[in-house]
Amino acid sequence: MRRFRLTAYVTSFLFATAAALTGASAAQATENAAPTGYVALGDSYSSGVGAGSYDSGSGSCKRSTKAYPALWAAAHSPASFNFTACSGARTGDVLSGQLGPLGSGTGLVSLSIGGNDAGFADVMTTCVLQSESTCINRVNTARAYVTSTLPANLDKVYDAISAKAPAAHVVVLGYPRFYKIGGSCLAGLSENERKAINSAADLLNTTTAKRAADHGFSFGDVTTTFSGHEICSGSAWLHSVNWTNIGESYHPTAAGHSGGYLPVFTSAA
Template sequence: MTNYVALGDSYSSGTGAGDYEPDSGSCNRSANAYPRLWAAKHSAASVKFVACSGATTATVRSGQLSALSGTTTLVSITVGGNDAGFGTVMQTCVLRSTSSCQTAVTTAEKYISTTLPGKLDSLYRDIRAKSPSAQVIVLGYPRLYKMVDGCVGLNQTKRAALNKAADALDTTIEKSVANAGLTFSDVRDEFAGHELCSGDGWLHSVTIPLGSSYHPTAIGHARGYLPAMNALDVRSLAM
């Protein structure tokens, strides 16, 4: 019996995937988000979908961990991008010069390497304390761009900088997950060949409203994040 709790930020809530649940408000919880797709596919006994657009490690702790309990058997989460200010970084890279973009990425990478690990370590400890019997799956973030010539929009230097930042974020998350004894699922392999500029992208480019920009589409959840969950040995299914 699987008692599933889905925590995290916009990459878990499904911002950009459409079909938002009416009671989710600005959290933008989508019926097309991978937690809903996974729960439906595996007939979970109970589902608490509390992921919220804009969430940080601090707001996951203050606003989402109450969904966990000693009977929780499975937890999924994406978190860390908002702590590192990725939304501001992306806006800078879209709207400002290449040098401004590179500076913003460098600032984010410094935060990712020096400050974020402690915040992740603390959050993961709290998740484990509240759900000691659960399998906790931490999913990463995809690279945004396939590096090809002739793609309109940001120049190659900006695209490379954003990809480098995504790699830095995933590396830090993976290390903290390992230290906590949790399970990491790297989604970059699922999204490989489906980044922006690939011709078959599973991510939004710059959109109106801006909130969906650089987030997975419904296809990105169904063919990217959901397979990343399905590829794991989810022990709670046998409980």
């Protein structure tokens, strides 16, 4: 009788211990497996320059409530939302000033970067103000940079993101082509210049996509969603030269973020 009671007691104790350990392990696993914070990094194409409705607290970074990160966060209510993307940012700026919110609780990261490293603003200024040959030479200089130097800079950013937020799903967003070839524009750049600029955007996207894939990140290609909405399309989601607010030139409008970037990011996220 005593042996039976002892056996029953030991058995009950073992079951209780196992249940307690299993419960604790499950709770810990649930806690560790549920990083749901969202951090939006990157340059002006992520901060929302060109979309208007800027957060006054973001200063020269010009973070917009109509930018795709803010739109996604409003629709999906992540556990936390940190928006550090900034106008003019290069890869070094992301490394030095944007990664602070990343951590073990970060489940999602978005990023667009590389255009400023390649000299995006200077390319467009050169092409608008100077000759066709000067424009194409400047585009070719940017292409050489994208091929030779940018990949290593992207690797540094991607490595840093993985180190600080190892559980995060990272979505790298690309850039749209600027021009519809054979479109409605009757003045401005030549078709040769427009083709060269579009081709450079394609190179930037393929280079970025390759580096993202090699780091296990997703790449969001927005060229398809912007197709039919380029400059010279008659229904542009990109600003052309804006002489009253030059910084918005060649950036997505609010419609470009909601109709061009947001669906791609939502699908990849």
